[in-house]
Amino acid sequence: MNRLITRKIVDNVYRLKAPQRSLSTDAGVKLPSSNSGQEHEQMQGFSNKIQEHDIAIVGGGMVGLAFACSLASMPLTKHLNVAIVDSNPALLSGVCIKKEDPPDPRVSTVTPATISFFKDIGAWKYVEEHRHAYFDKMQVWDYTGLGYTRYNARDANKDVLGCVVENKVLLSSLLSCIQSTDIQKTIYPSRLMTLHRNSSSMGVGSTSSGSLSYEWGHPVKLDLTDGGSLCAKLVVGADGSKSRVRELAGFTTTGWNYSQNAVICTVEHSVENQCAWQRFLPAGPIALLPIGDNFSNIVWTMNPKEATDRKVMPEGEFLQDVNYAIDYGFGPHPKSSTSGNGGIFSWLKPGVTLSATECFEVPPKVIKLASERMVFPLSLRHANDYASKHVVLIGDAAHTVHPLAGQGVNMGFGDAFALSKVIAEGIAVGNDIGEVSLLKKFEAERKPENIAMMAILDGIQKAYSVDFGPLNILRAAAFHGANYISPLKRTIISYASGEQRLPIFS
Numbered sequence: 001m002n003r004l005i006t007r008k009i010v011d012n013v014y015r016l017k018a019p020q021r022s023l024s025t026d027a028g029v030k031l032p033s034s035n036s037g038q039e040h041e042q043m044q045g046f047s048n049k050i051q052e053h054d055i056a057i058v059g060g061g062m063v064g065l066a067f068a069c070s071l072a073s074m075p076l077t078k079h080l081n082v083a084i085v086d087s088n089p090a091l092l093s094g095v096c097i098k099k100e101d102p103p104d105p106r107v108s109t110v111t112p113a114t115i116s117f118f119k120d121i122g123a124w125k126y127v128e129e130h131r132h133a134y135f136d137k138m139q140v141w142d143y144t145g146l147g148y149t150r151y152n153a154r155d156a157n158k159d160v161l162g163c164v165v166e167n168k169v170l171l172s173s174l175l176s177c178i179q180s181t182d183i184q185k186t187i188y189p190s191r192l193m194t195l196h197r198n199s200s201s202m203g204v205g206s207t208s209s210g211s212l213s214y215e216w217g218h219p220v221k222l223d224l225t226d227g228g229s230l231c232a233k234l235v236v237g238a239d240g241s242k243s244r245v246r247e248l249a250g251f252t253t254t255g256w257n258y259s260q261n262a263v264i265c266t267v268e269h270s271v272e273n274q275c276a277w278q279r280f281l282p283a284g285p286i287a288l289l290p291i292g293d294n295f296s297n298i299v300w301t302m303n304p305k306e307a308t309d310r311k312v313m314p315e316g317e318f319l320q321d322v323n324y325a326i327d328y329g330f331g332p333h334p335k336s337s338t339s340g341n342g343g344i345f346s347w348l349k350p351g352v353t354l355s356a357t358e359c360f361e362v363p364p365k366v367i368k369l370a371s372e373r374m375v376f377p378l379s380l381r382h383a384n385d386y387a388s389k390h391v392v393l394i395g396d397a398a399h400t401v402h403p404l405a406g407q408g409v410n411m412g413f414g415d416a417f418a419l420s421k422v423i424a425e426g427i428a429v430g431n432d433i434g435e436v437s438l439l440k441k442f443e444a445e446r447k448p449e450n451i452a453m454m455a456i457l458d459g460i461q462k463a464y465s466v467d468f469g470p471l472n473i474l475r476a477a478a479f480h481g482a483n484y485i486s487p488l489k490r491t492i493i494s495y496a497s498g499e500q501r502l503p504i505f506s
C-alpha cells in the first residue's frame with residue numbers, strides 16, 4: 001500500500017517536471033534559480049502561443065510572495081512553474097534597504113505563528129538582517145480610566161508576543177527568499193486586466209464568447225494591461241482588498257466601510273520603546289508599536305475629517321495631539337492594583353489571579369515625527385467563497401479587516417500556508433491542482449477561522465465606538481477580567497499569537 005502511494009507521488013512529480021509547452025509571447029521576466037547561475041532572461045516578442053504556467057499568482061504583495069515561497073519550500077510543490085503578476089517595480093529591481101534609511105511608515109505586527117511560518121519557508125533569516133522589534137509586553141487600556149490589561153509573554157510561557165516589522169522589510173525578505181529557491185518563476189511586471197476560463201478541462205482555450213480558440217493550453221488565460229497574456233492551471237488572487245481576480249471570477253463579498261480612517265506614521269522617542277501600547281479613545285484606538293532603535297509606529301483610528309486635518313497639520317501640533325491621545329488626554333490613567341486583590345474578581349482563587357501584579361505604565365513620550373503621515377480608509381470585506389474552478393483567493397483579496405489588532409496580514413499568511421499544503425496533498429494523490437474539490441478543502445480550512453477572527457475584530461471595533469456609561473463599565477470589567485484571570489489571559493495570548501484555533505471551530 002505504502003509502495004503504491006510512493007509510486008503515485010513519484011509519477012505525479014515526474015509529470016509536473018516534464019517539459020512545459022512552448023515559451024514565447026509577452027514580457028515575462030524569468031528569475032534565475034539559486035543554483036543554476038542563469039542570468040535574468042528577458043523574454044520578449046510575440047507569437048500565437050502564450051506562456052504556460054502551473055500557477056499564476058496575481059499580486060506579488062506580502063501574501064502572494066509568501067505563498068510562492070511556501071510552494072518553493074515543499075518537496076511536492078517546488079517543481080511547479082509559477083508566474084507572479086504585479087506592476088510593483090520592486091519585484092524586479094529588489095527592495096534596497098539601507099540601515100540609515102528612515103523607517104517605512106507601513107509596518108505589520110507579526111504573530112509567533114507567522115514567525116514560525118517564515119522560519120519554515122526560509123524567509124525569517126532575511127528579516128533578521130534588517131530593523132525589526134520583538135516585543136514581550138503589551139498594555140491595552142481606555143480613556144475612561146476604568147481599567148487596563150497588561151500582557152506579558154511569560155503569562156503564556158512564551159519569549160515574545162510578536163514582532164513589528166516594516167512592510168518593505170517583509171517584502172524584501174520574501175523576495176530574497178524566493179530568489180534563493182529553485183522553483184521556476186516568471187515575474188510579469190504588469191497588472192491583470194481580464195480572465196478567460198476554459199469551458200472544458202481538456203486544456204483547450206475558449207474565448208469569453210464561447211467560441212473555441214486553440215491559442216492557450218491551460219484552463220485559464222490571463223490578459224495583462226501591457227498587452228501580454230499567459231495561461232495557467234490555477235490562478236491565485238493575492239491582489240489585495242480591491243481584487244481584480246475576485247471581481248473577474250465573479251466572487252461576491254459581504255462587508256461595510258467603517259466611518260473611520262487610520263493615520264499612520266513613524267515617530268521617535270528619547271528612549272527605546274519595548275512594549276506595544278494601545279489606548280481606546282472616543283473616536284477609535286491609537287496604537288504605539290515599537291519598531292527598533294528609538295522609533296515607534298503609530299496607527300491611529302479617527303473619523304475621516306480629523307484624519308485629513310491631522311495629515312497636514314504642523315508637526316509640533318501633531319506631536320502634541322499624539323501625546324495627548326496616548327497618554328494624558330481625554331481621561332485619567334487607570335489605577336494600578338498592585339495588591340492583587342482582583343477588585344470585582346476578588347472571589348477568584350488566588351492561583352487564578354497570579355498575573356494581576358503588573359502595574360499600569362505610562363507610554364514613552366513622542367518627541368519627533370520620523371516619516372510622512374499616511375491615511376487609510378478602513379473597511380471589513382469578506383468573499384463569500386474563496387474557491388471556484390481554477391481560481392482561488394488568499395489574503396486581503398479574500399478578507400479585509402480593521403487593523404486594530406494587527407491581524408490582517410497574519411490571516412493572509414495563514415491562507416498562504418494552508419493553500420500550499422492543500423496543493424501538495426492534491427499532487428500527492430494525483431489531483432488536478434485547479435480542481436474545485438481540492439480548492440474547497442483550502443476554503444473549508446480557512447474560512448471558519450477567518451470569519452471568527454473578523455467577528456471578534458468587528459465586535460471590538462463596535463464595542464469601543466460607543467461612549468455610554470453602562471457600556472464603559474462593562475468594558476472596564478472586560479479589561480479587569482483579562483488582566484486578573486490568568487487562564488483567560490493565557491487563552492487570549494494564544495489566540496492572538498495565531499497558535500491556538502478559536503474554540504468554536506476546534
Ligand SMILES: Cc1cc2nc3c(=O)[nH]c(=O)nc-3n(C[C@H](O)[C@H](O)[C@H](O)COP(=O)(O)OP(=O)(O)OC[C@H]3O[C@@H](n4cnc5c(N)ncnc54)[C@H](O)[C@@H]3O)c2cc1C
Pocket residue numbers: 058059060061062063064085086087088107108109110190191192193238239240241243244245262264299376394395396397403405406407408409410411412
Ligand atoms: C493602517 C493599517 C495597518 C495595518 N497593520 C497591520 C498589522 O500590524 N498586522 C497585520 O497583520 N496586518 C496589518 N494590516 C493589514 C495588512 O496591511 C494587509 O492585510 C496586507 O497588506 C494584505 O496583504 P496582501 O498581500 O493580501 O495584499 P496587498 O498588500 O494589498 O498586496 C496586493 C498586491 O497586489 C497587486 N495588485 C493589485 N491589483 C492587481 C492587478 N490587477 N494585477 C496584478 N497585481 C495587482 C498590488 O500591486 C499589490 O502588490 C494593516 C492595514 C492597514 C490599512
